[in-house]
Amino acid sequence: MVGVKTTSLDSIPNPRLRLALPGRPRPRRALTVACLLALGPAAQTNHAGIVVTAHTVTATDSGWYNSLGEHDPANRSVLTGNLDGVRYASWATFNLPAVDRANYSTTSTSSTTTPRYRGGTWIRRPELDKPFDPLDPTAPAAPYAWERVVDYVDFTRTATTVQSSTFLGFSTVVLSYSNAGVSSVPWGLLRLWDIHTPLAELQAGGTGRLDIYQDLVDGLSYGAVWAPAAGGFSVALNGAALAALAAASDGTFAVGAELVGATAGQYLFGGPPKTVTLQFRDLRDNGTQTTYTETYHNERSVSERLLYWPSAIVIPEPGSTAAVVAGLLVGFATLRRFGPGVAGNRGASRR
Numbered sequence: 083m084v085g086v087k088t089t090s091l092d093s094i095p096n097p098r099l100r101l102a103l104p105g106r107p108r109p110r111r112a113l114t115v116a117c118l119l120a121l122g123p124a125a126q127t128n129h130a131g132i133v134v135t136a137h138t139v140t141a142t143d144s145g146w147y148n149s150l151g152e153h154d155p156a157n158r159s160v161l162t163g164n165l166d167g168v169r170y171a172s173w174a175t176f177n178l179p180a181v182d183r184a185n186y187s188t189t190s191t192s193s194t195t196t197p198r199y200r201g202g203t204w205i206r207r208p209e210l211d212k213p214f215d216p217l218d219p220t221a222p223a224a225p226y227a228w229e230r231v232v233d234y235v236d237f238t239r240t241a242t243t244v245q246s247s248t249f250l251g252f253s254t255v256v257l258s259y260s261n262a263g264v265s266s267v268p269w270g271l272l273r274l275w276d277i278h279t280p281l282a283e284l285q286a287g288g289t290g291r292l293d294i295y296q297d298l299v300d301g302l303s304y305g306a307v308w309a310p311a312a313g314g315f316s317v318a319l320n321g322a323a324l325a326a327l328a329a330a331s332d333g334t335f336a337v338g339a340e341l342v343g344a345t346a347g348q349y350l351f352g353g354p355p356k357t358v359t360l361q362f363r364d365l366r367d368n369g370t371q372t373t374y375t376e377t378y379h380n381e382r383s384v385s386e387r388l389l390y391w392p393s394a395i396v397i398p399e400p401g402s403t404a405a406v407v408a409g410l411l412v413g414f415a416t417l418r419r420f421g422p423g424v425a426g427n428r429g430a431s432r433r
């Protein structure tokens with residue numbers, strides 16, 4: 083528990099001695115309805131950790147547009163570079179899996195209440211005294227009524243627990259090509275771009291679409307990599323790609339590619355179509371926060387027992403020194419009233 087404030091019960095006002103004289107009403111502690119003391123709230127947070135879900139998506143469509151604005155929708159090759167003086171820029175589109183982006187929160191509350199003892203007080207109850215005549219040898223030795231009153235206060239500890247699941251976004255976006263295919267360069271700088279062309283137009287193909295070709299080699303860069311002449315490779319996309327992925331409300335994502343500075347005869351991905359995959363992760367933070375509120379309330383006095391005592395002045399403490407002193411006082415008072423021969427005289431009177 084963090085930052086909890088503690089307060090001693092002794093700090094709550096508590097009159098220790100309350101004597102009720104004859105004719106005077108017994109003082110009673112007022113019932114406190116409102117909270118006397120509130121501690122906190124203190125909070126404790128437990129994180130279950132960041133939950134990472136990995137996704138791998140294969141391109142649903144791919145192709146190229148050349149510098150003449152041509153594309154055959156039946157051709158899914160991602161040829162990229164310069165072939166016979168005609169430049170080629172490729173593209174790939176992906177249907178993203180459904181990702182729950184909502185935030186959730188549930189709240190539960192539990193309380194426990196226990197009474198706390200705060201001390202006790204003896205109160206004189208003269209109205210309950212037994213008849214007493216100091217000259218009557220049969221009078222009770224303990225005629226004075228005392229009541230033991232014990233003070234209690236209820237202590238309630240309330241725990242409010244909030245369980246939450248928060249969507250944090252996406253991370254680690256990687257674009258992968260299964261194979262560089264037929265390549266005319268040992269290494270080439272492959273740069274990836276965002277695509278603004280509507281998906282339906284991009285996939286439709288045709289001729290004279292120089293605007294689409296230009297869109298594939300310009301705009302907002304998603305990253306770049308030195309591509310090898312053979313074998314598969316991957317490209318770690320940047321924050322711009324991550325933002326575009328998060329903003330893909332229609333569930334689609336597209337990326338364009340160009341071989342930077344390619345001259346005639348320099349190209350990548352020649353031959354049969356290549357498999358293009360997109361890998362990314364979504365992140366959620368699942369945690370629990372519990373806030374504790376602690377209160378003292380319902381202050382009250384409870385009558386514990388009634389005791390008859392030899393003295394109307396000395397507060398009874400059975401088993402203590404006060405009890406011994408009270409007994410001595412009673413014996414001393416008897417001797418003074420009846421004299422040292424009182425026992426023998428009583429015996430003689432009985433005979």
